Amino acid sequence: MTLRAVVSSRRMLVLFLLGFSSGLPLLLVGATLQFEMTDRMIPQSAVSAVVAVGIPYTFKFLWAPMVDRFRFPGFGRRRGWLLATQLSVVAALVVLAPIDPVRSPAAFFGAALFVALCSATQDIVIDAYTTDLLAPDERALGSSVSVMGYRTAMLVAGSGALVIADVIGWSGVYFAMAALIGIGLVGTMLAEEPVAQSAPRTLQRTAIEAVTEMFGRLGWKATLLALAFAITYKFGEQLAIVVLPSFYKKQLLFTNTEIALVNKAMAFIAIAIGGTLGGLLVAVQGVRRSLVLFGIGQAMTHVAYIVVSYTGHDLAVFAVALFIENMSAAMATSAFVATLMGFCNTRVSATQYALLTSLAGAGGRVFGWLAGDLVDAVGYRGFFTITIAMAVPGIVLGYFAAGIQSREVARGDDDP
Numbered sequence: 001m002t003l004r005a006v007v008s009s010r011r012m013l014v015l016f017l018l019g020f021s022s023g024l025p026l027l028l029v030g031a032t033l034q035f036e037m038t039d040r041m042i043p044q045s046a047v048s049a050v051v052a053v054g055i056p057y058t059f060k061f062l063w064a065p066m067v068d069r070f071r072f073p074g075f076g077r078r079r080g081w082l083l084a085t086q087l088s089v090v091a092a093l094v095v096l097a098p099i100d101p102v103r104s105p106a107a108f109f110g111a112a113l114f115v116a117l118c119s120a121t122q123d124i125v126i127d128a129y130t131t132d133l134l135a136p137d138e139r140a141l142g143s144s145v146s147v148m149g150y151r152t153a154m155l156v157a158g159s160g161a162l163v164i165a166d167v168i169g170w171s172g173v174y175f176a177m178a179a180l181i182g183i184g185l186v187g188t189m190l191a192e193e194p195v196a197q198s199a200p201r202t203l204q205r206t207a208i209e210a211v212t213e214m215f216g217r218l219g220w221k222a223t224l225l226a227l228a229f230a231i232t233y234k235f236g237e238q239l240a241i242v243v244l245p246s247f248y249k250k251q252l253l254f255t256n257t258e259i260a261l262v263n264k265a266m267a268f269i270a271i272a273i274g275g276t277l278g279g280l281l282v283a284v285q286g287v288r289r290s291l292v293l294f295g296i297g298q299a300m301t302h303v304a305y306i307v308v309s310y311t312g313h314d315l316a317v318f319a320v321a322l323f324i325e326n327m328s329a330a331m332a333t334s335a336f337v338a339t340l341m342g343f344c345n346t347r348v349s350a351t352q353y354a355l356l357t358s359l360a361g362a363g364g365r366v367f368g369w370l371a372g373d374l375v376d377a378v379g380y381r382g383f384f385t386i387t388i389a390m391a392v393p394g395i396v397l398g399y400f401a402a403g404i405q406s407r408e409v410a411r412g413d414d415d416p
Helices: 003-008 010-028 031-039 044-058 064-069 077-096 105-133 136-168 170-180 182-190 203-218 220-232 235-251 256-285 287-311 315-341 346-411
Strands: none
Touching: 010 031, 010 077, 010 105, 010 136, 010 170, 010 182, 031 136, 031 170, 031 235, 044 105, 044 346, 064 105, 064 203, 064 346, 077 105, 077 170, 077 182, 105 136, 105 346, 136 170, 136 256, 136 315, 170 182, 203 220, 203 346, 220 346, 235 256, 235 287, 235 346, 256 287, 256 315, 287 315, 287 346, 315 346
16 A cells, blocks of 8 residues: 555544544553652652553453454444443543542542553554454554554643643643544544454453464464563563653753643654654565664664753753654554554454553553662663663564564465
């Protein structure tokens, strides 16, 4: 599929809108939540610990079989779940909005956890929809379009939220973001129901088949390698994200508005360039080379943060670092997502893809609470040096995982 076809395709528009719907709540219960807590002078140890709110993203594979097994009458197996989960995210954000984390920390944490639960379920459905919809030769560009929507939403939920917080406060942020989920609802209304195989007959059979089918189709060695690749490829990046809010504000002394304006100016351009270029390069040079090169680029982003730590409060250098970070992340994610899709079967794609993406985020969510202590021990420069080293295993495994994905495309074997 050519770039012109991507731009003009209704299918690709839908993927962009659904990607936006997926990315918006993710950052709201991640970095944006940490910014709010930092603003309210909550200690760094508590700010780092809030990463535990993201636990539903790590364990979403546990209820993913429900998405494969059941359907909503009149909307299809995928579109019905899209509508239901998007409405649940809206409701969850409305519940979170008025709660003060200082006066009611338990209620705040519980509401944020509810947002994460609804958001993780929405991700299960969107990932399954994308996997079922795209043919193998569409995955690289299609995933790039989805990533562009996803990263655009993260820009809105990050920079946009900071500006709104400075103007009308944090409650207004969550009400505004709830309204923006309407963009995803438009995508659901425009979406076509993908042609998929019949669903398994029971929940138990769905869960069992998701595992046995992958091991049977790929082989146990290849399956274990694919799972290890999913865990490690973005581990360093995820750990770095945990400390970036405090790095920007406490180390570099930027205000919310400065961070938001620089990020807004640089990030959208970088995401558009990185996502489009990443998808095209995957199509031209193949998944294997792309995973390695993009993985190296993603790791080198942290070199830019080390440079920023020396220059201090310098908006120009900060802008360059953010541009590099967003472009590299968009390119790496395009190749990463396209590879994970190649491991899944449309009959149980929700469960299989949820398992892979749960593993992909497990490292940051399980060990992210240690990031603050690591910064205290070695400083920000030492911390970013460590996250660069953490990227190496994922890059090596990506080289071999791409071979498995290419073999599946060559076989054209999408049946159990």
